[in-house]
Amino acid sequence: MAHSYANLLVHIVFGTKNREPLLTDAIRPDVLHFLAGGVREMKATPLEINGRPDHVHILAKIRPDGALSDLLRDIKARSSGWIHRTWPDLQAFAWQSGYGAFSVDPLNVEMIRNYIRNQEEHHREASFESEYIGLLDKAGIEYDLRYLWE
Numbered sequence: 001m002a003h004s005y006a007n008l009l010v011h012i013v014f015g016t017k018n019r020e021p022l023l024t025d026a027i028r029p030d031v032l033h034f035l036a037g038g039v040r041e042m043k044a045t046p047l048e049i050n051g052r053p054d055h056v057h058i059l060a061k062i063r064p065d066g067a068l069s070d071l072l073r074d075i076k077a078r079s080s081g082w083i084h085r086t087w088p089d090l091q092a093f094a095w096q097s098g099y100g101a102f103s104v105d106p107l108n109v110e111m112i113r114n115y116i117r118n119q120e121e122h123h124r125e126a127s128f129e130s131e132y133i134g135l136l137d138k139a140g141i142e143y144d145l146r147y148l149w150e
Helices: 028-041 068-086 106-117 128-138
Strands: 008-015 045-052 055-062 100-103
Touching: 008 068, 008 106, 008 128, 028 045, 028 055, 028 068, 045 106, 055 068, 055 106, 100 128
Parallel strands: none
Antiparallel strands: 008 055, 008 100, 045 055
């Protein structure tokens, strides 16, 4: 085959360290915008980003020559530093060390985009903890509750 083609879509979820509600309404739009820029800097395409005070969701199209772990390491490190510089009162801010990443069928992109867009509505009824465990269960990912949270 002369050319290679890929459509690698991933739904990424990660929280603040200890699920601290530090992404307030006042700063969350700026943080989400910064994260989108970080995804683009890593040569991936952000399709949808949203979050709540204690976590974020990113739907992205990633390149076949890039590693998801590199993408997450870089955007989390860069955004943490930027948050510390931009809001000096948030020097204790940190992201959790891990993340959830779920492959997305191209036929389900709009459903996932809507899910991410409607986080405020969704979290009126569900906590981040129950949402995350539900995503892991639905994806068939094994986990140990003792090590799920930090």
